Amino acid sequence: MASTSASAGALLRHVRTGRARSRADLVALTGASRNTVSARVDQLIAANLLKEGGRGGSTGGRPPTLLQFNSRAGCVLAVDLGASSVDVAVTDLSAQILATVGHPIDIADGPRAVLAEVDQLAQKVLAEAGLAPADVCAVGVGVPGPVEFSTGRPSYPPIMPGWHDFPIPSAFGRYECPVYVDNDVNVMALGEIGVAGSVQDLLVVKVGTGIGCGVIVEGRVYRGAQGSAGDIGHIYVGQPGGRTVSCRCGQENCLEAIAGGQALLRDARAAGLRVETVRDVVQLAAHGDGAALELVRDAGRTIGTVLAALVNFFNPHRIVMTGGVARAGVPLLAGIREAVYQRSMPLAARALEITVSEAPDLSGRVGAARMAIEEFLDEDSVAELAAER
Amino acid sequence: MASTSASAGALLRHVRTGRARSRADLVALTGASRNTVSARVDQLIAANLLKEGGRGGSTGGRPPTLLQFNSRAGCVLAVDLGASSVDVAVTDLSAQILATVGHPIDIADGPRAVLAEVDQLAQKVLAEAGLAPADVCAVGVGVPGPVEFSTGRPSYPPIMPGWHDFPIPSAFGRYECPVYVDNDVNVMALGEIGVAGSVQDLLVVKVGTGIGCGVIVEGRVYRGAQGSAGDIGHIYVGQPGGRTVSCRCGQENCLEAIAGGQALLRDARAAGLRVETVRDVVQLAAHGDGAALELVRDAGRTIGTVLAALVNFFNPHRIVMTGGVARAGVPLLAGIREAVYQRSMPLAARALEITVSEAPDLSGRVGAARMAIEEFLDEDSVAELAAER
Known part of the structure; x- marks a missing residue:
């Protein structure tokens, strides 16, 4: 409403x-x-x-x-933290990037080392954009793991050793402004919302090593009771052949154990393809290798069976695929669409768009900026700001 | 937020x-x-x-x-229309029932005959409560089929012959007030929200002849892009034994074709139980019949596999079961809980409550009243009302 x-x-x-x-x-x-x-x-x-x-x-x-x-009334810092790289951008209050810089990191170096690097990069982009720390109205940070949104502390993040419970906002004390931290999938989901105040219901599905989903209800991130909404990687997937696959979570036949990046790599090796990384499989598929194409399409079909159920339940306007495996594009989409259109109710599937992210590299930064802007320009902050001046 | x-x-x-x-x-x-x-x-x-x-x-x-x-500043009419009966209540602006009356109908008699009956019943309850038509601020109606919420017209409702596109609000012209119409599951979901302005995320799953779900996000009905959110009855369910069951929708192995009321009746007959209706199966289970108990529990397990996926995705605070099959209570819940706790992520399942509706007969009326009140007392209407006086 x-x-x-x-x-x-x-x-x-x-x-x-x-x-x-x-x-x-x-x-x-x-x-x-x-x-x-x-x-x-x-x-x-x-x-x-x-x-x-x-x-x-x-x-x-x-x-x-x-x-x-006046989108130049201030700026925000947007930080897109990955397992092996970080991108820092400064944007205006419309999430337009004014300057940006990226750097390789190792998230396992822990919060102090990594955030010190982020601090350096932030000062660099601010200088590049001709802005001062006092111009920063808010900071948005996306991290590759679960976060308690209200405090900005990671919560037992599996691929971020040493980060559990670390108060990420404390690393941005020099800006004396609010700092918002969320997991990368929620942040990327905000980065995929159309401009001009879209109030769409949207799913953004990231297929990387694991599989996760950002859930957008009327233009805002939906988090659920414990903040774990969108955790679709461990939904059980029945296998027609009765195959049983163990998942790192301890369960069997989880979606990501069958169709995530690591599963794709495992299956590609089992099929005799000479591949070192998930990226190799995706590139083979992009070059038209038949076996790689079929593996990617199969992963798409499996992801599609889960999305078909979610389409019936959630009736989204759009589904956007992102993450390393989504770079495969057409074969992945073909598998997903096959399953979704076969298995979803016609009313929900008819107008549904399923696409691959147009700017997967940017959506983390744009989403982090948008999170910071939306939270900062919410009704309380603006009322305070308007009263102050 | x-x-x-x-x-x-x-x-x-x-x-x-x-x-x-x-x-x-x-x-x-x-x-x-x-x-x-x-x-x-x-x-x-x-x-x-x-x-x-x-x-x-x-x-x-x-x-x-x-x-x-002042919950007595006016009253609302709440209409709970079923396939074979209708309940009409008049409530105050807190959805407290002041008077109510029920009557058998046949929904297949079509909108004119059925709504003429509803009109009679409404006049009767108003008189019983000592209220006049002018006291009615809003009308809420729940119907057993899909509805275009913005117009109050049913949209190809499968069990409501003759009702497609009928403007249900027109039947309440004598009250000169807004009329809100929605499908029974969404209305019942509102009836299950706790009092005192709960902003919970809630799923209300109705297992009757078919299976449907009302989705509540922060205390409000979530409808999705085409208004079909919650349509979980046709989610595909893999069967371990490879059994294939045709659904009335034309697909195979839909949730309701395997675990809905009609499926339960079919399987009970196949198991040699002497049963005429779904209610008979539920009553046998309530009386401790072993075969009936196992059938109900099996239906619960199948429903639970779908709910387990939705728990990971939606992370609700509560799931409330309602509808004729939910009257079986314990055996159904046992099957559902078994599947959900086995298959959902611990974080999402830990604090999740799964219960059977405490007042399944009332939730349609209370929900219809609450829908009318929430819509009527929304910001526009109140602003107008406040300006008028």
């Missing part, structure tokens, strides 16, 4: 998502009085978050009534 | 869900100014939706500052 709130944060959201271009639009959208809207718009202008005037920036005479979001 | 809106509807919600008991509470909860809150509270008092004063209703002197929701 559309919010009809007329708080400063809600008004700002209407303008920055393009739904409103004037005070009159805001009055029409929220049902609030012209006086209320005008008073809050004036606060937002004083806080430098809204600007008055058309593109030409006319001055003098009667002031023009068009409102624009 | 908690709403920090300070609209009249939001303020009213804080009071009626018990989160706020005074203007000071509302100021603290919303961050809005004391003046703004007071002005809107005055509007809500003028609209008769809020009352000032403690339980004792003290008068004279300095007015006490406690605020109470």
